[in-house]
Amino acid sequence: MSNPDQATPPTPDDDHYSPESAPPGNTPAPVDPVQAGSAESTAAEPAEPYVPNPTLDELVCTELARRTALIAAEARAIAHAQARQAEFLVELQCWSEDPQVSSRLHGNPESIRLADVNAATLTEDQARAAFYGRWEDREVARRTIVSETACLLRMHERTVEHLMEQSLWLLSAPATFNALSSGEISYRHATVLIDQMRTLPTEDQEAFEEKVLPDAKRLPVAGSRTGPAGSGKGCTRNPS
Known part of the structure:
Protein backbone atom coordinates (compact mmCIF):
# COMPACT_ATOMS: atom_id res chain seq x y z
CA MET A 1 0.00 0.00 0.00
CA SER A 2 1.18 3.48 -0.73
CA ASN A 3 1.56 6.02 2.04
CA PRO A 4 -0.67 9.07 1.43
CA ASP A 5 2.03 11.25 3.02
CA GLN A 6 4.41 10.19 0.26
CA ALA A 7 2.27 11.26 -2.69
CA THR A 8 4.11 11.82 -5.94
CA PRO A 9 4.62 15.51 -6.62
CA PRO A 10 2.70 16.86 -9.59
CA THR A 11 4.46 17.12 -12.88
CA PRO A 12 4.82 20.35 -14.82
CA ASP A 13 2.05 19.16 -17.13
CA ASP A 14 -0.35 18.93 -14.21
CA ASP A 15 -2.94 21.73 -14.17
CA HIS A 16 -2.40 22.19 -10.42
CA TYR A 17 1.36 22.50 -10.64
CA SER A 18 3.02 25.75 -9.54
CA PRO A 19 6.73 26.14 -8.80
CA GLU A 20 7.67 26.96 -5.21
CA SER A 21 8.56 30.59 -4.73
CA ALA A 22 12.09 31.38 -3.64
CA PRO A 23 12.59 32.35 0.01
CA PRO A 24 12.22 36.09 0.63
CA GLY A 25 15.40 38.03 0.07
CA ASN A 26 17.09 35.35 -1.99
CA THR A 27 15.83 36.55 -5.33
CA PRO A 28 18.04 39.37 -6.65
CA ALA A 29 16.26 42.42 -8.01
CA PRO A 30 16.77 43.14 -11.66
CA VAL A 31 19.56 45.61 -12.32
CA ASP A 32 19.01 48.56 -14.61
CA PRO A 33 22.21 48.99 -16.64
CA VAL A 34 21.60 52.73 -17.03
CA GLN A 35 21.25 53.33 -13.28
CA ALA A 36 24.22 51.12 -12.49
CA GLY A 37 26.41 53.09 -14.84
CA SER A 38 25.18 56.39 -13.39
CA ALA A 39 25.99 55.30 -9.80
CA GLU A 40 29.48 54.23 -10.78
CA SER A 41 30.16 57.53 -12.51
CA THR A 42 28.84 59.53 -9.50
CA ALA A 43 31.06 57.67 -7.05
CA ALA A 44 34.03 58.28 -9.26
CA GLU A 45 33.48 62.06 -9.55
CA PRO A 46 35.26 64.18 -6.87
CA ALA A 47 33.07 66.37 -4.54
CA GLU A 48 32.91 70.08 -5.27
CA PRO A 49 35.25 72.14 -3.03
CA TYR A 50 33.60 74.03 -0.08
CA VAL A 51 33.23 77.73 -0.70
CA PRO A 52 33.00 79.90 2.48
CA ASN A 53 30.10 82.33 2.81
CA PRO A 54 31.59 85.61 4.07
CA THR A 55 28.20 87.32 3.96
CA LEU A 56 26.72 84.83 6.41
CA ASP A 57 29.84 85.02 8.60
CA GLU A 58 29.50 88.78 8.84
CA LEU A 59 25.77 88.52 9.51
CA VAL A 60 26.35 86.18 12.47
CA CYS A 61 28.98 88.50 13.96
CA THR A 62 26.72 91.52 13.53
CA GLU A 63 23.76 89.73 15.10
CA LEU A 64 25.88 88.57 18.04
CA ALA A 65 26.98 92.16 18.68
CA ARG A 66 23.40 93.41 18.45
CA ARG A 67 21.98 90.84 20.85
CA GLU A 157 12.04 92.88 57.00
CA ARG A 158 15.67 92.13 57.85
CA THR A 159 16.49 92.24 54.13
CA VAL A 160 14.86 95.66 53.85
CA GLU A 161 16.79 96.87 56.90
CA HIS A 162 19.98 95.77 55.19
CA LEU A 163 18.98 97.52 51.96
CA MET A 164 18.33 100.74 53.86
CA GLU A 165 21.69 100.59 55.57
CA GLN A 166 23.48 99.86 52.29
CA SER A 167 21.65 102.75 50.65
CA LEU A 168 22.86 105.18 53.30
CA TRP A 169 26.43 104.05 52.75
CA LEU A 170 26.04 104.14 48.99
CA LEU A 171 24.90 107.74 48.96
CA SER A 172 27.76 108.64 51.29
CA ALA A 173 30.16 107.51 48.51
CA PRO A 174 29.24 109.87 45.63
CA ALA A 175 31.70 108.48 43.07
CA THR A 176 30.45 104.93 43.56
CA PHE A 177 26.83 106.05 43.50
CA ASN A 178 27.36 107.99 40.26
CA ALA A 179 29.08 104.99 38.64
CA LEU A 180 26.12 102.80 39.60
CA SER A 181 23.59 105.36 38.41
CA SER A 182 25.29 105.61 35.00
CA GLY A 183 25.51 101.83 34.65
CA GLU A 184 29.32 101.72 34.74
CA ILE A 185 29.20 99.22 37.62
CA SER A 186 26.60 96.80 38.90
CA TYR A 187 24.83 96.98 42.24
CA ARG A 188 26.92 94.01 43.37
CA HIS A 189 30.12 95.92 42.54
CA ALA A 190 28.85 98.89 44.53
CA THR A 191 27.88 96.91 47.62
CA VAL A 192 31.18 95.00 47.70
CA LEU A 193 33.08 98.28 47.47
CA ILE A 194 31.15 100.03 50.23
CA ASP A 195 31.31 96.95 52.47
CA GLN A 196 35.08 97.19 52.23
CA MET A 197 35.03 100.94 52.78
CA ARG A 198 33.17 100.43 56.04
CA THR A 199 36.16 98.57 57.47
CA LEU A 200 38.36 101.65 57.08
CA PRO A 201 38.72 104.82 59.13
CA THR A 202 36.61 107.67 57.78
CA GLU A 203 39.64 109.64 56.63
CA ASP A 204 40.84 106.73 54.44
CA GLN A 205 37.57 105.87 52.75
CA GLU A 206 37.69 108.43 49.95
CA ALA A 207 41.22 107.42 48.92
CA PHE A 208 40.22 103.76 48.94
CA GLU A 209 37.19 104.48 46.75
CA GLU A 210 39.33 106.46 44.31
CA LYS A 211 41.81 103.58 44.03
CA VAL A 212 39.37 100.67 43.72
CA LEU A 213 36.53 102.16 41.66
CA PRO A 214 38.42 102.10 38.30
CA ASP A 215 38.97 98.34 38.73
CA ALA A 216 35.30 97.85 39.56
CA LYS A 217 34.39 99.49 36.24
CA ARG A 218 36.38 97.00 34.17
CA LEU A 219 36.55 93.76 36.19
CA PRO A 220 34.03 91.20 37.46
CA VAL A 221 33.13 91.48 41.12
CA ALA A 222 35.63 88.79 42.15
CA GLY A 223 38.42 90.61 40.32
CA SER A 224 37.66 93.94 41.96
CA ARG A 225 37.63 92.62 45.54
CA THR A 226 40.76 93.81 47.27
CA GLY A 227 41.70 94.02 50.90
CA PRO A 228 41.61 97.39 52.65
CA ALA A 229 45.39 97.62 52.47
CA GLY A 230 45.40 96.91 48.73
CA SER A 231 47.00 93.51 49.26
CA GLY A 232 44.83 91.87 46.61
CA LYS A 233 43.18 89.58 49.15
CA GLY A 234 39.41 89.47 49.20
CA CYS A 235 37.58 91.13 52.02
CA THR A 236 36.00 88.40 54.12
CA ARG A 237 34.01 90.69 56.38
CA ASN A 238 30.30 89.95 56.29
CA PRO A 239 28.03 92.97 55.78
CA SER A 240 26.40 93.96 59.03
Whole structure:
Protein backbone atom coordinates (compact mmCIF):
# COMPACT_ATOMS: atom_id res chain seq x y z
CA MET A 1 0.00 0.00 0.00
CA SER A 2 1.18 3.48 -0.73
CA ASN A 3 1.56 6.02 2.04
CA PRO A 4 -0.67 9.07 1.43
CA ASP A 5 2.03 11.25 3.02
CA GLN A 6 4.41 10.19 0.26
CA ALA A 7 2.27 11.26 -2.69
CA THR A 8 4.11 11.82 -5.94
CA PRO A 9 4.62 15.51 -6.62
CA PRO A 10 2.70 16.86 -9.59
CA THR A 11 4.46 17.12 -12.88
CA PRO A 12 4.82 20.35 -14.82
CA ASP A 13 2.05 19.16 -17.13
CA ASP A 14 -0.35 18.93 -14.21
CA ASP A 15 -2.94 21.73 -14.17
CA HIS A 16 -2.40 22.19 -10.42
CA TYR A 17 1.36 22.50 -10.64
CA SER A 18 3.02 25.75 -9.54
CA PRO A 19 6.73 26.14 -8.80
CA GLU A 20 7.67 26.96 -5.21
CA SER A 21 8.56 30.59 -4.73
CA ALA A 22 12.09 31.38 -3.64
CA PRO A 23 12.59 32.35 0.01
CA PRO A 24 12.22 36.09 0.63
CA GLY A 25 15.40 38.03 0.07
CA ASN A 26 17.09 35.35 -1.99
CA THR A 27 15.83 36.55 -5.33
CA PRO A 28 18.04 39.37 -6.65
CA ALA A 29 16.26 42.42 -8.01
CA PRO A 30 16.77 43.14 -11.66
CA VAL A 31 19.56 45.61 -12.32
CA ASP A 32 19.01 48.56 -14.61
CA PRO A 33 22.21 48.99 -16.64
CA VAL A 34 21.60 52.73 -17.03
CA GLN A 35 21.25 53.33 -13.28
CA ALA A 36 24.22 51.12 -12.49
CA GLY A 37 26.41 53.09 -14.84
CA SER A 38 25.18 56.39 -13.39
CA ALA A 39 25.99 55.30 -9.80
CA GLU A 40 29.48 54.23 -10.78
CA SER A 41 30.16 57.53 -12.51
CA THR A 42 28.84 59.53 -9.50
CA ALA A 43 31.06 57.67 -7.05
CA ALA A 44 34.03 58.28 -9.26
CA GLU A 45 33.48 62.06 -9.55
CA PRO A 46 35.26 64.18 -6.87
CA ALA A 47 33.07 66.37 -4.54
CA GLU A 48 32.91 70.08 -5.27
CA PRO A 49 35.25 72.14 -3.03
CA TYR A 50 33.60 74.03 -0.08
CA VAL A 51 33.23 77.73 -0.70
CA PRO A 52 33.00 79.90 2.48
CA ASN A 53 30.10 82.33 2.81
CA PRO A 54 31.59 85.61 4.07
CA THR A 55 28.20 87.32 3.96
CA LEU A 56 26.72 84.83 6.41
CA ASP A 57 29.84 85.02 8.60
CA GLU A 58 29.50 88.78 8.84
CA LEU A 59 25.77 88.52 9.51
CA VAL A 60 26.35 86.18 12.47
CA CYS A 61 28.98 88.50 13.96
CA THR A 62 26.72 91.52 13.53
CA GLU A 63 23.76 89.73 15.10
CA LEU A 64 25.88 88.57 18.04
CA ALA A 65 26.98 92.16 18.68
CA ARG A 66 23.40 93.41 18.45
CA ARG A 67 21.98 90.84 20.85
CA THR A 68 24.72 91.23 23.47
CA ALA A 69 24.43 95.02 23.23
CA LEU A 70 20.74 94.73 24.12
CA ILE A 71 21.63 92.71 27.21
CA ALA A 72 24.30 95.22 28.23
CA ALA A 73 21.84 98.09 27.79
CA GLU A 74 19.34 96.35 30.06
CA ALA A 75 22.08 95.76 32.65
CA ARG A 76 22.84 99.50 32.66
CA ALA A 77 19.14 100.27 33.03
CA ILE A 78 18.90 97.87 35.98
CA ALA A 79 21.91 99.49 37.65
CA HIS A 80 20.33 102.92 37.19
CA ALA A 81 17.05 101.69 38.67
CA GLN A 82 18.87 100.23 41.67
CA ALA A 83 20.62 103.55 42.23
CA ARG A 84 17.26 105.31 42.15
CA GLN A 85 15.86 102.77 44.61
CA ALA A 86 18.75 103.50 46.97
CA GLU A 87 17.94 107.21 46.72
CA PHE A 88 14.29 106.60 47.53
CA LEU A 89 15.18 104.39 50.50
CA VAL A 90 17.38 107.13 51.94
CA GLU A 91 14.69 109.76 51.33
CA LEU A 92 12.14 107.52 53.05
CA GLN A 93 14.35 107.20 56.11
CA CYS A 94 14.99 110.95 56.29
CA TRP A 95 11.29 111.68 55.87
CA SER A 96 10.32 109.27 58.66
CA GLU A 97 12.70 111.04 61.05
CA ASP A 98 10.77 114.29 60.82
CA PRO A 99 9.14 114.70 64.26
CA GLN A 100 5.72 115.52 62.85
CA VAL A 101 5.90 112.45 60.60
CA SER A 102 7.30 110.00 63.14
CA SER A 103 4.79 111.02 65.79
CA ARG A 104 1.94 110.34 63.38
CA LEU A 105 3.43 107.03 62.30
CA HIS A 106 3.53 106.17 65.99
CA GLY A 107 -0.05 107.35 66.44
CA ASN A 108 0.46 108.73 69.96
CA PRO A 109 -1.71 111.88 70.41
CA GLU A 110 0.66 113.42 72.95
CA SER A 111 3.64 112.87 70.66
CA ILE A 112 1.73 114.46 67.79
CA ARG A 113 0.85 117.50 69.94
CA LEU A 114 4.44 117.99 71.09
CA ALA A 115 5.80 117.61 67.56
CA ASP A 116 3.37 120.20 66.23
CA VAL A 117 4.15 122.63 69.06
CA ASN A 118 7.90 122.22 68.59
CA ALA A 119 7.58 122.69 64.83
CA ALA A 120 5.79 125.99 65.44
CA THR A 121 8.11 127.32 68.15
CA LEU A 122 11.55 125.80 67.44
CA THR A 123 13.93 125.73 64.54
CA GLU A 124 14.10 122.55 62.50
CA ASP A 125 17.35 121.50 64.17
CA GLN A 126 15.93 122.18 67.63
CA ALA A 127 12.77 120.25 66.84
CA ARG A 128 14.80 117.29 65.62
CA ALA A 129 17.01 117.43 68.70
CA ALA A 130 13.91 117.30 70.89
CA PHE A 131 12.56 114.46 68.77
CA TYR A 132 15.67 112.32 69.30
CA GLY A 133 14.84 112.26 72.97
CA ARG A 134 11.63 110.41 72.14
CA TRP A 135 13.09 107.01 71.33
CA GLU A 136 9.70 105.30 71.08
CA ASP A 137 8.50 107.56 68.26
CA ARG A 138 11.66 106.97 66.24
CA GLU A 139 11.61 103.22 66.77
CA VAL A 140 7.95 102.81 65.83
CA ALA A 141 8.40 105.04 62.78
CA ARG A 142 11.39 102.98 61.68
CA ARG A 143 9.54 99.72 62.08
CA THR A 144 6.58 101.11 60.17
CA ILE A 145 8.54 102.13 57.07
CA VAL A 146 10.48 98.86 57.10
CA SER A 147 7.29 96.83 57.38
CA GLU A 148 5.51 98.74 54.62
CA THR A 149 8.49 98.49 52.27
CA ALA A 150 8.98 94.79 52.96
CA CYS A 151 5.32 94.14 52.20
CA LEU A 152 5.45 95.99 48.88
CA LEU A 153 8.74 94.40 47.80
CA ARG A 154 7.75 90.95 49.13
CA MET A 155 10.95 90.77 51.16
CA HIS A 156 11.84 89.85 54.70
CA GLU A 157 12.04 92.88 57.00
CA ARG A 158 15.67 92.13 57.85
CA THR A 159 16.49 92.24 54.13
CA VAL A 160 14.86 95.66 53.85
CA GLU A 161 16.79 96.87 56.90
CA HIS A 162 19.98 95.77 55.19
CA LEU A 163 18.98 97.52 51.96
CA MET A 164 18.33 100.74 53.86
CA GLU A 165 21.69 100.59 55.57
CA GLN A 166 23.48 99.86 52.29
CA SER A 167 21.65 102.75 50.65
CA LEU A 168 22.86 105.18 53.30
CA TRP A 169 26.43 104.05 52.75
CA LEU A 170 26.04 104.14 48.99
CA LEU A 171 24.90 107.74 48.96
CA SER A 172 27.76 108.64 51.29
CA ALA A 173 30.16 107.51 48.51
CA PRO A 174 29.24 109.87 45.63
CA ALA A 175 31.70 108.48 43.07
CA THR A 176 30.45 104.93 43.56
CA PHE A 177 26.83 106.05 43.50
CA ASN A 178 27.36 107.99 40.26
CA ALA A 179 29.08 104.99 38.64
CA LEU A 180 26.12 102.80 39.60
CA SER A 181 23.59 105.36 38.41
CA SER A 182 25.29 105.61 35.00
CA GLY A 183 25.51 101.83 34.65
CA GLU A 184 29.32 101.72 34.74
CA ILE A 185 29.20 99.22 37.62
CA SER A 186 26.60 96.80 38.90
CA TYR A 187 24.83 96.98 42.24
CA ARG A 188 26.92 94.01 43.37
CA HIS A 189 30.12 95.92 42.54
CA ALA A 190 28.85 98.89 44.53
CA THR A 191 27.88 96.91 47.62
CA VAL A 192 31.18 95.00 47.70
CA LEU A 193 33.08 98.28 47.47
CA ILE A 194 31.15 100.03 50.23
CA ASP A 195 31.31 96.95 52.47
CA GLN A 196 35.08 97.19 52.23
CA MET A 197 35.03 100.94 52.78
CA ARG A 198 33.17 100.43 56.04
CA THR A 199 36.16 98.57 57.47
CA LEU A 200 38.36 101.65 57.08
CA PRO A 201 38.72 104.82 59.13
CA THR A 202 36.61 107.67 57.78
CA GLU A 203 39.64 109.64 56.63
CA ASP A 204 40.84 106.73 54.44
CA GLN A 205 37.57 105.87 52.75
CA GLU A 206 37.69 108.43 49.95
CA ALA A 207 41.22 107.42 48.92
CA PHE A 208 40.22 103.76 48.94
CA GLU A 209 37.19 104.48 46.75
CA GLU A 210 39.33 106.46 44.31
CA LYS A 211 41.81 103.58 44.03
CA VAL A 212 39.37 100.67 43.72
CA LEU A 213 36.53 102.16 41.66
CA PRO A 214 38.42 102.10 38.30
CA ASP A 215 38.97 98.34 38.73
CA ALA A 216 35.30 97.85 39.56
CA LYS A 217 34.39 99.49 36.24
CA ARG A 218 36.38 97.00 34.17
CA LEU A 219 36.55 93.76 36.19
CA PRO A 220 34.03 91.20 37.46
CA VAL A 221 33.13 91.48 41.12
CA ALA A 222 35.63 88.79 42.15
CA GLY A 223 38.42 90.61 40.32
CA SER A 224 37.66 93.94 41.96
CA ARG A 225 37.63 92.62 45.54
CA THR A 226 40.76 93.81 47.27
CA GLY A 227 41.70 94.02 50.90
CA PRO A 228 41.61 97.39 52.65
CA ALA A 229 45.39 97.62 52.47
CA GLY A 230 45.40 96.91 48.73
CA SER A 231 47.00 93.51 49.26
CA GLY A 232 44.83 91.87 46.61
CA LYS A 233 43.18 89.58 49.15
CA GLY A 234 39.41 89.47 49.20
CA CYS A 235 37.58 91.13 52.02
CA THR A 236 36.00 88.40 54.12
CA ARG A 237 34.01 90.69 56.38
CA ASN A 238 30.30 89.95 56.29
CA PRO A 239 28.03 92.97 55.78
CA SER A 240 26.40 93.96 59.03
